[in-house]
Amino acid sequence: GAVVSQHPSRVICKSGTSVKIECRSLDFQATTMFWYRQFPKKSLMLMATSNEGSKATYEQGVEKDKFLINHASLTLSTLTVTSAHPEDSSFYICSARDSFMNTEAFFGQGTRLTVV
Amino acid sequence: GEDVEQSLFLSVREGDSSVINCTYTDSSSTYLYWYKQEPGAGLQLLTYIFSNMDMKQDQRLTVLLNKKDKHLSLRIADTQTGDSAIYFCASGTASKLTFGTGTRLQVTL
Numbered sequence: 001g002a003v004v005s006q007h008p009s010r011v012i013c014k015s016g017t018s019v020k021i022e023c024r025s026l027d028f029q030a031t032t033m034f035w036y037r038q039f040p041k042k043s044l045m046l047m048a049t050s051n052e053g054s055k056a057t058y059e060q061g062v063e064k065d066k067f068l069i070n071h072a073s074l075t076l077s078t079l080t081v082t083s084a085h086p087e088d089s090s091f092y093i094c095s096a097r098d099s100f101m102n103t104e105a106f107f108g109q110g111t112r113l114t115v116v
Numbered sequence: 117g118e119d120v121e122q123s124l125f126l127s128v129r130e131g132d133s134s135v136i137n138c139t140y141t142d143s144s145s146t147y148l149y150w151y152k153q154e155p156g157a158g159l160q161l162l163t164y165i166f167s168n169m170d171m172k173q174d175q176r177l178t179v180l181l182n183k184k185d186k187h188l189s190l191r192i193a194d195t196q197t198g199d200s201a202i203y204f205c206a207s208g209t210a211s212k213l214t215f216g217t218g219t220r221l222q223v224t225l
Contacts, residue, residue, distance in 0.1 A: 034213075042217060043204065043216055104147075104161055110156075110158040
């Protein structure tokens with residue numbers, strides 16, 4: 001199946017710094033990518049929908065200035081957690097949907113963010 | 117908002133069948149999905165079913181959909197220790213998925 005690569009898989013950062021997470025579709029073009037956050041023993045919460053060449057659409061309650069999303073090409077979307085706080089520590093997962101196939105979205109392996 | 121519910125835990129013996137259940141509220145869902153998540157990993161799509169289908173079988177996996185009751189189930193035949201993971205069902209469209217809380221499947225010897 002299609003491959004979505006997410007980098008880094010783990011990152012530890014200090015409070016107040018910013019962290020960038022990359023999501024790449026390796027063998028297909030993705031006009032739309034999705035960013036999720038997963039809390040321990042909880043489901044995935046959709047944070048935002050990233051559209052290539054335009055602004056991301058954020059879900060209610062998600063601070064767009066804190067979670068900056070850039071989708072500059074058909075194969076890359078980035079999520080930057082700005083001024084990170086310990087409560088931002090979580091598992092972040094991206095998914096990408098093939099521009100030509102509408103049946104499924106492929107998920108990256110996730111990024112474990114720890115803010116100390 | 118839309119809601120998807122699953123039981124949190126299921127324990128089965130190796131070789132038995134596992135049945136993981138899911139209910140959803142979004143009647144406009146186009147597709148319903150089952151994902152598998154192993155510890156520390158992302159989500160792996162196992163299978164999906166189009167909303168106008170009742171059943172889909174793929175090797176050891178059987179998906180049953182009762183659209184009237186908005187009930188989805190995943191049956192894993194001959195469950196193996198490698199099937200131990202968290203299983204998420206998700207409903208929605210290609211544009212937006214709503215995930216359940218996940219069912220942790222434990223396979224015992």
